[in-house]
Amino acid sequence: MNVSIIIPNYNGESILKKNLPKVLESAENYSGGLAEILISDDGSVDNSVKIIKEFIDKNKNSNVKISLLQSSSNMGFSSNVNRGSDAAKYEILVLLNTDVSPHRNFLMPLVQNFEDGNVFAVGIGLPDEFRFT
Numbered sequence: 001m002n003v004s005i006i007i008p009n010y011n012g013e014s015i016l017k018k019n020l021p022k023v024l025e026s027a028e029n030y031s032g033g034l035a036e037i038l039i040s041d042d043g044s045v046d047n048s049v050k051i052i053k054e055f056i057d058k059n060k061n062s063n064v065k066i067s068l069l070q071s072s073s074n075m076g077f078s079s080n081v082n083r084g085s086d087a088a089k090y091e092i093l094v095l096l097n098t099d100v101s102p103h104r105n106f107l108m109p110l111v112q113n114f115e116d117g118n119v120f121a122v123g124i125g126l127p128d129e130f131r132f133t
Contacts, residue, residue, distance in 0.1 A: 041070050
């Protein structure tokens, strides 16, 4: 199954630098189909957009397409996520906040659940030692 990873961002400059490489590594490592990364920026006033554009340029030869969706003003989290969802090409949507640094193999165990036609959504809980603060 193909996956669209949607990352809503607002002023996440420092955490984008840290976590985007891990998201890309996970997407490149996904063997269950195609993957894309959509970073939906909600009118950030920090250097987020610059960081995202540099990341896209640096990784333009990846087998994973990375796209930036921009808003000129802050519309709020749900509108930002919806923008990413509307632009997604693939049937499985994976929503990751900017503060998530995923394990390189996290996609397969999630996506496999959708082989059951009765499954609508899947989430994961993390052990305390992996929780973000």
